[in-house]
Amino acid sequence: MKKVILSMALVLGFVLSMNAQENENQNSQQQQQEMVQQNQDDGFKDIAFDQLNEKVQATVTKLAETCDLNALMYNAQTQVTKVKVTDKADQSKKVYLFDNEGVEVKDASCSEPKEEKKSEQVEQQTEQKEKGIEG
Numbered sequence: 001m002k003k004v005i006l007s008m009a010l011v012l013g014f015v016l017s018m019n020a021q022e023n024e025n026q027n028s029q030q031q032q033q034e035m036v037q038q039n040q041d042d043g044f045k046d047i048a049f050d051q052l053n054e055k056v057q058a059t060v061t062k063l064a065e066t067c068d069l070n071a072l073m074y075n076a077q078t079q080v081t082k083v084k085v086t087d088k089a090d091q092s093k094k095v096y097l098f099d100n101e102g103v104e105v106k107d108a109s110c111s112e113p114k115e116e117k118k119s120e121q122v123e124q125q126t127e128q129k130e131k132g133i134e135g
Contacts, residue, residue: 044073044082056081059102067094080105 049057049072060072060083067085070093074081083096097105 043075043077045075047072047074047081052081053100055102056098056100059098059104063096 049060052060052072052074060069060081063069063083063085066089067087069083069085071084072081073084079100081098081100083098085094085096086092087094099105
């Protein structure tokens with residue numbers, strides 16, 4: 001009789017520990033998904049359509065002819081507007097990134113202010129010339 005009770009206690013303990021591990025795994029997966037979502041929108045803040053500049057408004061208006069707008073976001077640091085849409089034809093979800101000129105960019109980090117890009121190019125050219133002189 002004692003062996004049966006001991007066996008039942010061991011089985012019950014094993015089942016409880018398995019449930020606890022499953023709950024912990026589900027919680028960690030949810031946290032990871034939330035972190036990924038947060039990282040995807042990192043630096044982007046919701047913005048109203050009328051707060052966008054005229055060039056970006058024109059681009060978004062043209063995009064709205066074929067898509068339903070889901071979200072408008074703006075990153076002040078990179079000066080990129082993120083537009084989340086659903087295509088009216090096939091209901092697929094898409095994300096577009098536009099610079100302040102209303103031109104689509106591939107990556108938010110690509111759209112640095114133009115002065116910084118020019119200064120980096122000048123620095124690279126200067127380095128190449130110095131290497132050419134030394135070599």
